[in-house]
Amino acid sequence: MTVTDTAPEELERVLAAAAQAAGPLAALRPAERARLLRAAADALDAAAGELVPIAIEESALPEGRLTGEVARSSGQLRLFADALEEGSYLEVILDSADPDAKPVPRPDLRRMLVPVGPVLVFAASNFPFAFSVPGGDTASALAAGSPVVVKAHPGHPRLSQRTGEVLAEALRAAGAPDGTFAVIHGMEAGTTALTDPRIKAGAFTGSVKGGLALLEIATRREEPIPFYGELGSLNPVFVTPAAIAARGTDIAAGYVGSFTLGTGQFCTKPGLLFLPEGHGLEERLVEAVRATAPAGMLNDRIREGHAHERDRLEGLGPLRTLVHGADGDAGVAPTLLATTAKELLADPDPILQECFGPTSIVVEYADGDEMLAAAEAFGGNLTATVQAEDSDAATLPALLDVLRDRAGRLVYNGWPTGVAVAHAMHHGGPFPATTASIHTSVGTTAIRRFLRPVCYQNTPQALLPEALRDDNPLGLPRRVDGVLS
Amino acid sequence: MTVTDTAPEELERVLAAAAQAAGPLAALRPAERARLLRAAADALDAAAGELVPIAIEESALPEGRLTGEVARSSGQLRLFADALEEGSYLEVILDSADPDAKPVPRPDLRRMLVPVGPVLVFAASNFPFAFSVPGGDTASALAAGSPVVVKAHPGHPRLSQRTGEVLAEALRAAGAPDGTFAVIHGMEAGTTALTDPRIKAGAFTGSVKGGLALLEIATRREEPIPFYGELGSLNPVFVTPAAIAARGTDIAAGYVGSFTLGTGQFCTKPGLLFLPEGHGLEERLVEAVRATAPAGMLNDRIREGHAHERDRLEGLGPLRTLVHGADGDAGVAPTLLATTAKELLADPDPILQECFGPTSIVVEYADGDEMLAAAEAFGGNLTATVQAEDSDAATLPALLDVLRDRAGRLVYNGWPTGVAVAHAMHHGGPFPATTASIHTSVGTTAIRRFLRPVCYQNTPQALLPEALRDDNPLGLPRRVDGVLS
CATH class of the missing domain: 3.40.309.10 (Aldehyde Dehydrogenase; Chain A, domain 2)
Structure with missing residues (x-):
């Protein structure tokens, strides 16, 4: 198999499909998206025997390390599935109307987080699984409900292509909307995608120079978008x-x-x-x-x-x-x-x-x-x-x-290598460690990068998203009039 | 009183003092910072009789509206004080060590949010109090524990100067570190400050053109910093x-x-x-x-x-x-x-x-x-x-x-004018409404813009911040091993 750069017409098809998928994917209940993530995790584990040998060939990394990376990546998808089912990632906040509030009466306000839309992930070279096609950026963006387009790292193109097929097929079989996930190849396709108005956020792991160049593209495009780059670190x-x-x-x-x-x-x-x-x-x-x-x-x-x-x-x-x-x-x-x-x-x-x-x-x-x-x-x-x-x-x-x-x-009294995938992990830091020091690329809180708040004011129950209704049909943790419940 | 642009040597003094204040301000317990915010709120209310006439003169806005704005601004400071005392804004997450975790053992991990450091606020013209010197950006950054430098809007320079003095004096009297709060004047001082390495985040309310120009400065400086611009909106x-x-x-x-x-x-x-x-x-x-x-x-x-x-x-x-x-x-x-x-x-x-x-x-x-x-x-x-x-x-x-x-x-079935200050408020939106659609400039969640996560790994109790200790001396809401408590 030879992997060629993604041609413009194919890129257009991928971006159009991602934009089409955004609405239906966002409309799924968190537990339904959790099912998609688990299906992707299971498929990744099942394909390890096929994928790891390709990874060895392309990365020169040893089998044990790569097998561990597959387990880490599938475990990460499952951890995000757990977080979706728990539901506090939606940050639901309800404030009752207060006609006596000073200086002006307060309406009924209900806030939650919704997906930002299609996310472009620039994969890293050094973790062919865990920071690449099925890695933390992909897992957290899919968990958020954003379609994902991964720009493959040229260091492992065949692995990226094949892993992408495994994940896309698993997601499709589990009922994900067409366009939920795709892999593209080539820097030109990547930078074109980053300037495309259908892409709503970017994530990157790599060099300071590369990250800054992409940050500038993401910021200077007609509609600036959030860009999360994990760049360089000395780790003293x-x-x-x-x-x-x-x-x-x-x-x-x-x-x-x-x-x-x-x-x-x-x-x-x-x-x-x-x-x-x-x-x-x-x-x-x-x-x-x-x-x-x-x-x-x-x-x-x-x-x-x-x-x-x-x-x-x-x-x-x-x-x-x-x-x-x-x-x-x-x-x-x-x-x-x-x-x-x-x-x-x-x-x-x-x-x-x-x-x-x-x-x-x-x-x-x-x-x-x-x-x-x-x-x-x-x-x-x-x-x-x-x-x-x-x-x-x-x-x-x-x-x-x-x-x-x-x-x-x-x-x-430990060593910095080894980044546990956990709720409390923070994999980030002030520049040049990242371009966005208030966010992490590992751990369940990484999902926050791909969610934006929306507030419903005085909206009837029947028109509210389930997450915001009085009867809390999704059983979400919520803050009501300032009190966590 | 004539207000002149801040001279370079005065700007240097302000920035040096803000940098000096960052550590001591961050070290205060949340409840201690709540006291500072309440002192600022009380001082603002007490000075309304002096400030509102200056505001009328400089803004042509009516007295009733401006008096309401003072109440809104002091109320906002008090709401953030409440949020500090409640403490969930720190997003404390503790994960116990798990020696049996697969593929590798997991260390003890404890995450919380810490202030980003000095924040530069570009004040708006249209709300001389609520989106200016004592407004939401100032309140949320101070609440986060970040020193604040406000670049005054030239539309109301005397009001900005005098309000700044009232707030700075109140904070000082309440025990805030020197340099916690200052007001500067002039676009040159503002853009110089925005490129200064001691400034760690920027916030702005104003035009699309102005906001994009500042976003570019904030992104292209040697150390890119988060920049939160609230720009234009049609509100259909x-x-x-x-x-x-x-x-x-x-x-x-x-x-x-x-x-x-x-x-x-x-x-x-x-x-x-x-x-x-x-x-x-x-x-x-x-x-x-x-x-x-x-x-x-x-x-x-x-x-x-x-x-x-x-x-x-x-x-x-x-x-x-x-x-x-x-x-x-x-x-x-x-x-x-x-x-x-x-x-x-x-x-x-x-x-x-x-x-x-x-x-x-x-x-x-x-x-x-x-x-x-x-x-x-x-x-x-x-x-x-x-x-x-x-x-x-x-x-x-x-x-x-x-x-x-x-x-x-x-x-x-309401009208968009009127933005309630509340936990559930979201005042933001996709570009061009803001340059950072995943954040809000009004409501208690606005504090998140000025906080970054830090994770402590396997750290002895005595060396942990109080917020992360086993005995939870601050009584904070925390997520422990995935469960909110």
């Missing part, structure tokens, strides 16, 4: 002297495991590890990095991008190379660099750049003040991690405050 | 034959009262009234418009803008002038135009343009299909209104579906 890790004393060996192993996981191709890869001077872990870190087998990267463009950025970092005066990982037939070996917080603070910008791949930097700090100053040098991040002990209790709050201003998720 | 009203038969006289009077209210200077002014052919109300509408006294407009620029757009509409071939309202010494008299749905559908764009001021258009439709087609011709609006009777039940759902896709608030 701060280790206290007490943590080194208590768990130095484990920390060294954990760090190397985390930054080399998936050949460093995670947006949550720890890019810098801050250690106190005299940590005594250098030899152990070097050994652990040397012991990590080279592995293939997702594609040549990403391998070359990593090599270029790694070489740039190695060439910086303030950075020492502890281990240079070569690119060879067996893949890319990890690289470990080192510097001091003093050097970093003297000129942070050249060092604080994301290097996508298995390269990371150890930074030695002299004392707590210098660690805090280094933390303050960071911009927005998806995550920030602290490795500490109970005895650090007095100094940690200041560090956590600094990190909270700069990151979407604060990890304590 | 659709009247069924049954409603004409039952309440034609009242509808004519209500419509003229609504589109001439405040000299038509409401973003929710009904710009088009759709009536069935043979409605027989033309004479009555003409009489009611002629009986409406001329009134001053907010300022010369707005008066000239209205005259220009009114004259453009009058010059369009498909539009008949029923009443031409002149601009005279006594102010601007209302203008009523007429056309048919057929003419409108033949070339909608020249007609479907907002005319800010006391001008509106009556549109006759031949039948229900034509009314529906006309409804489909609209873009985004803040409101859409239906005047109907029980006997219309069979045909209304299709109309409401079309309008729901195009408007933020659906008004039934």
